[in-house]
Amino acid sequence: MFELVFGQIISGLSVGMVFFLIAVGLSMVFGTLRVLNVAHASFYMLGAYLCYTITHFLGPSSGMFWIALILAPIGVAIFGGILELLVLRPIYKRELLYQLILTFGFILIIGDIVKLTWGVQFYQVNIPWPLLGTVSFLGTRLSYYHIFMIAMGPIILILIWGLLHKTRLGRVIRAVTYNRDMSSALGVNVSLVYTIVFMFASWLAGLGGTLMAPMASVFLGMDTTVTIECFIIIVIGGFGSTGGAFLGAIVFGLANSLGILVLPKQAIAFGFIAMAAVLVVRPWGLLGKPE
């Protein structure tokens, strides 16, 4: 029984950590820019496709993945930056509805860009050296790559926390998040901060996509399948909260994987049930702040 539960907990955590990487960017963009970017997951898809191209361009060795892990998220960040500068910037002052329509348009545009560039085929990236293989731990079989993915979550969380709390840029970002007009009056270049945050969020989504590429297949439409999950995670954790996205991702991952043990047929409902429960008890999310 213990092995059964432990196995599900580990796999639930690994599911949660990838969602965390996507959801945390979405949450940051909402917290700072006050924009609900429904196309955020499309950056995730773009990251996965770039990972495929880079690993295949560089050669057959699966170790090339590590180069892709550095380059692909940067590529996505640059793409995000350009999009923010050209398209998103003019609509910050508009109503939420305009932003939703625009970012929904991004989903279609990015989808078509991907289709024109990579075609409609689906692709796969090999699990990179030296993470191939499995290890037995407390009676459960774990793949090294899963362990690596689970470890990436806390690493990124610490990185974001360090960025926000230990650097000057982080202080500025927090100031802009807290009060945009006041920061602007004090001489902070708010537009630049917005671009940086949006690029960073795109980088995180690209990182999620790159990390997922060796675990899943890379295909058109892989973005829309994770969008709902990301929203669930942010609602559970609290909009705009980094730690909340982390906690939400863990809650969501475990609800799903332990749900499979209890009621496998209805397992996909457990994430939603967790969200509903949070909405009833703490509508502003586990680590969010009531408005």
Added chain:
Amino acid sequence: MIKKLVTFGLIFMVLFVLAPLASAQQKGLDWDNPIKIGYLNPFTGPATLTTSLDLPGVRLAIEEVNAAGGVLGRPLVVVPRDDKLNPEHALREAKDLVVNEKVFWLHGVTSSGVARAVSQYAKDQKKIYAISVAKSEKLTGEWGHRYVFRSTNNVEMENVGIAKATKEIFGPLKKIYNLSPDYEGGHAGWRTFFDSYKKLVPDAILVGEAWPKLGTQDYTPNLTAVMNSGAELMFTSFYQADALTMIKQSIALGLDGKIAMTGVWWGMYAMCQKFNKDFYPKKTIGGSTYAFWAIDTAESKRFVENIKSKFGVYPEYAVNSYAFVKAMAKAINKVGTLDTEKVITALEGAIMESPVGPVEIRACDHQAMWPSYVGLIGEVPGWDFYASRKPIVIGREAYPTCEEIAKLRKK
């Protein structure tokens, strides 16, 4: 002066380029009065993949038919339209094809929902509709009628077939875990598989089941549950990108090789082209509609070579459309007139001369008795991918009998 030279040069170039093209059109055919095929399939969205694999079959068949003198002295042409994977849109296009383009028959469609709508329209209009990719057994079963034909096999027969092959390849495994997508086709596929498997292995039991949604990015929680369930066999009807994800994650967990796996469509070329000696699921069987790597006939080899060199793809779906268009041309030539009713009668029980050999279009339900190929995934000598090396060929024994079809339609 230079301008004039350039103009003359251009005119000459146009003449030289166009003249050979014009003469390449087969002489003797009435090109002003072609017989049109109204082709429907997605040209936008993710499902474009199947179109890119199916349409070449129509085009190649047309080329060969026209080169051999056409149909009633007239050439065949195809009028492709985007159905957008949407029944309403497909209906609009179908109407336009029938009313304005005056096509002789409608052809294609990947989604069974779209195919049902087009089939109903064809019935009302008394036009022939040939399904090429959509696989719901109901299309030629309880929803079938005089005007609808299908050139490929169907989900029901594939699941019956895979049950038989599973028993033959793995022996009578008893404990089964089902991991299938949560939509009507996924549920129906599992029911068919398990019912037929239980006839072969009466004491087979279901030790667990889960229904993740399509497009799930991480099946690991499901796969760990499968591993800890004590199952001997995992059945699944996930396909294409989802199946690849699932296979990668089972390999990462070391599930393949421990627990036998059976995937209804895991032997399709779209999947198998990803497999090689470093990456393929062990102890796994997969089914396919056309295992061209394992078919050693000259006709099949010639066909694969033609499709590959002309269209740059392998003939995963193309083979069914190809065989049907050729059978249709033959039927019309035999009847000698473009009379839909007479052509239907000629097609009933007709033999499609296909790259897999002769395949009968059964008279009672207009379903081609197309086989399916199921085998253990492994090395295939001479090809650069891993697939089913010696697949078991499942034939008409896996289809319901004409009496069963009649009973279904009476309901």
